[in-house]
Amino acid sequence: MRRIYESDALRRDDGPFSPTEVKRQKRPQRNGTGEPSFLSKFIPQAMANKAVYVSVTTPRKTYPRGVPIPFSVHFKNSMPFSVSIPTKSPLLWTWNIDEIIEASHVSVRDPPDETDRFGFNRGERKTFTRRWSQSFRLTDSTWEPAATGRYTIGVGINVDDPVSAGLYDEVTIEIVDE
């Protein structure tokens, strides 16, 4: 597990009561958005969008009821130079079930009202995994199990219209009674 002391998210200065730098080389990158490289600033946005592929996959197509469904989210920059996609907030990408963001009928978080960037080095691939618990959040504190049937898992970069921008993918799975 990544510890706060190893992260980049600590204010460090010379004051005696803020932590000093330790073992910098082991620290993970900032949120990966990073500053856009010098070159990527000159790449037209439409081209940057085309450069990045988004895909979502599941190990199987059908799952018995109640079993969490794992899915992998892949992002790939196909260009030999770095690109970055401006996002609506520091939330860089989102997933949804049948267009319900993070399978929740209530907004679970309130990302800061500021834009950010999802940055990729040349040819970089990023893969993240998630699990859908087969339930939908109804309120802040209650969930309801999903019924059997087909569901679409969608993943998109957090831009205005990820589908038209080509920064979206989806996969359909089925929940069945065993």
Added chain:
Amino acid sequence: MALLEIKDLTVRFYTQEGVVTAVDNLSYQIKRGEKFGVVGESGAGKSVTALSLMRLIDSPGRIESGEILFKGQNILDMTEKEVRSLRGNEISMIFQDAQTALNPVYTVGEQISEAMRHHLGYSNEEARERSIQLLDQVGIPEAETRYSDYPHEFSGGMQQRAVIAMALSCDPDLLLCDEPTTALDVTIETQILDLIEELADEFDTAVQLITHDLGVVADICDRVMVMYAGKPVEKAPVEELYYDPKHPYTVGLMSSIPRVGDTRDRLQTIPGTMPDLVELPPGCSFHPRCPFAEDACTTTEPALIDIESSDEATVDSSRAAACLEYTDQLQNGLDYEVRVVDENTGSEMNPTQTGGSQNV
């Protein structure tokens, strides 16, 4: 007025893997001179809470909501200059690793003096004299000579003593100790804990002690908050927590307290690991590890309930726990039993309270 009051604090980290909710809607208070323990496994949000108090969280971390009132003033609304004068002066911190706090290029004495010159306006000579006195007080032999030593010339235990001297140099009202003894062996651990307790009493300093070890809390604290996955799951005066724990996670932590001659790995007695804070399980975050979990636990997140009134807990609630048991939503209830055994005689001191077969 409480010395420190945290209200609905939420801290998130926006990473490319997803959003980590490190602290979720957390509220608690610490009174003047009180020793308050924050307990939980790694990843429970304890350190993030302490660092938020010092406003040391930086991007991609964000304090998204809440208030941190120190003597009635919201730290989150202060200017950077105001926070800097608070840090190390009225609130000081002892980190897990003394090396994190000590700057390797300055002598130990110089670092203690610097804080006093900066915050208290001491002259060089006054600061030096007081630093030597403090080094002596925290048990560093030949304090006058060691004043000019560099941190690497001190052993781990001595470094932590020097950090304590530094933390107390400006007579703070609140001392945040984050796993102050984790890097030390057991004998030194006891000495350092005794020292913190003794000096906190002497200086009338409130202490927030963060640890993964309930045994450490028992030695020092008046009240305890147990955290799991960024949220408080139980709050209680320390004695009540030991004799009558109300949350299954607390019970699990208690059975992990090592006893003399016990060579088990400490936290292995709670099966499973802390959930990934990017995607918490639905319902009660503890349900995948809880021996009492029922279907309801997978669909309903328990609120923190005041055990006496059965209403939602407030910062004033002396005993509170977040389990569906306290809103009558469990069918089978919690069924554990606490046995308090005298370590010396092996006899039971207080035969069975409700609820596991945890020997504590």
